[in-house]
Amino acid sequence: MTVEQFETWSMYICVSGLIAFMIFIVWDLAKKSKAGKFGTFILFLALGLGLLGFIIKTILVSSLEN
DSSP: OHHHHHHHHHHHHHHHHHHHHHHHHHHHHHTTTTHHHHHHHHHHHHHHHHHHHHHHHHHHHOOOHH
């Protein structure tokens, strides 16, 4: 395994772990603040847009490199 492969794999693993932790934080925040269904939806929508941006960026960079 080269250094570049290790860095690529570790980035995807660490970012995935960070995203999972952020989902837990938002869920816990919604639960503790008693946000209700709509408030929880809005919280996850904001997080989902950030996640969607990361995924779109990865796909665009991959497609432009090929």
